[in-house]
Amino acid sequence: MRIILFTGKGGVGKTTVCAATGVACARRGHRTLVMSLDIAHSLGDSFDLERSLMDDARGEPVAVADRLWIQEVDVEEEIRRHWGAIQGYIARLLHTSGLERILAEEIAILPGMEEVVALLFINRYAREERYDAVLLDCAPTGESLRFLSMPTALEWYMRKVFRVEKVMVGLSRPLAALYGVPLPERGYFDAIRGLYERLDGVQALLGDPAVTSARLVTNAEKMVVRETQRAFTYLCLYGVNVDAVVVNRMLSGEVGDGWFEEWKALQTKHLAAIEEFFRPVPVRTVPLWRREIVGPAALGALAEALYGTEDPTARLHEEAPLRFETVDGRPVMRLRLPFVSGQEVDLGRSGDELIVRIGGFKRHLLLPRSLAGREPLEAKLEGRELRVTFAGAGNAAETGVK
Ligand SMILES: Nc1ncnc2c1ncn2[C@@H]1O[C@H](COP(=O)(O)OP(=O)(O)OP(=O)(O)O)[C@@H](O)[C@H]1O
Numbered sequence: 001m002r003i004i005l006f007t008g009k010g011g012v013g014k015t016t017v018c019a020a021t022g023v024a025c026a027r028r029g030h031r032t033l034v035m036s037l038d039i040a041h042s043l044g045d046s047f048d049l050e051r052s053l054m055d056d057a058r059g060e061p062v063a064v065a066d067r068l069w070i071q072e073v074d075v076e077e078e079i080r081r082h083w084g085a086i087q088g089y090i091a092r093l094l095h096t097s098g099l100e101r102i103l104a105e106e107i108a109i110l111p112g113m114e115e116v117v118a119l120l121f122i123n124r125y126a127r128e129e130r131y132d133a134v135l136l137d138c139a140p141t142g143e144s145l146r147f148l149s150m151p152t153a154l155e156w157y158m159r160k161v162f163r164v165e166k167v168m169v170g171l172s173r174p175l176a177a178l179y180g181v182p183l184p185e186r187g188y189f190d191a192i193r194g195l196y197e198r199l200d201g202v203q204a205l206l207g208d209p210a211v212t213s214a215r216l217v218t219n220a221e222k223m224v225v226r227e228t229q230r231a232f233t234y235l236c237l238y239g240v241n242v243d244a245v246v247v248n249r250m251l252s253g254e255v256g257d258g259w260f261e262e263w264k265a266l267q268t269k270h271l272a273a274i275e276e277f278f279r280p281v282p283v284r285t286v287p288l289w290r291r292e293i294v295g296p297a298a299l300g301a302l303a304e305a306l307y308g309t310e311d312p313t314a315r316l317h318e319e320a321p322l323r324f325e326t327v328d329g330r331p332v333m334r335l336r337l338p339f340v341s342g343q344e345v346d347l348g349r350s351g352d353e354l355i356v357r358i359g360g361f362k363r364h365l366l367l368p369r370s371l372a373g374r375e376p377l378e379a380k381l382e383g384r385e386l387r388v389t390f391a392g393a394g395n396a397a398e399t400g401v402k
């Protein structure tokens, strides 16, 4: 199964490009699902479907053509169905004052439940092998990418939770109450465990460039390009391969009459900058249509402009964002992080995890076993990469050095 994410700033044409890709995938014979993670769903509109049809589906996939389904995830419905016990406990916790800092931090992660719902679906579809391609129409950049951090964040959270559970077994409730936080009920742990199992493996799917690619949709305008760069950085941080940048709404040579000349010159300039910024990631362009793009026929035409005769599920570019190697006998972790400066990156260490923070985004990198016990000696941003050098093996003098 291929998973392709479409993301980019608001209004650039994500839904349109994602839906068009879906049409092209299905025409090529792939069983394709286009899934919307945006709360303000517009997939149904893009396919020109009656609103009631999508509403009746209550968040389940709806067939729109041969081998093509669309799904507008109903987050509230999913949370109600599977998350009652967890949500109840979180709510109680949040109402308790005087939380320990560490606990408060753990809880701070969970407001991303909506995103987890999407991951649960993806994992389920991958396990069931129901589709050949799952295309994700993400909400505008920023918050939409947080879901990529959910598997590692949740794994981290759950390991803590299971530890708490172990402690609890040997603890009587009145005694536990001394800690000053309400203790979760049995159902909470069961729900968390169930969730954990259903999410198992999704991180590997997202981090595998053979399975998952992200396509950044943008317009050739200054403000939009900035946002696209940020999205690229976060995708790298979460280990997701970006295989194309799609520049939508390019004015073609046919657009005449002088009024748009300045726009065209600006677009040409920004397009060149985009190609330069994202190299070696391929940059594709889509022209501005004469009218809005609604319905399968128009979407199909747009897909043709974008992919030509190529299979849209093909990997258009592949580059692993995270690599490990040995330099002068020391292990080095290389994380591709374009468009960030040294001041923006913050590194932390907790047990066998390296915590990389960029602005509001944080990734817990579970270090490979061979690195887990070693101290990071040096972290440097070199060109487009963050390089973290760890203490060499068997060199006692080096371990323990900050
Ligand atoms: N190349 C194009 N030519 C003409 N119209 C386009 C083109 N691309 C998108 N549109 C139109 O622009 C509008 C917005 O596009 P779309 O909904 O795909 O953007 P979006 O990035 O998904 O927006 P949002 O951030 O709100 O989800 C739609 O009406 C769509 O038909």
Ligand SMILES: [Mg+2]
Binding pocket: 014, 015, 016, 038, 042, 137
């Ligand atoms: Mg949209």
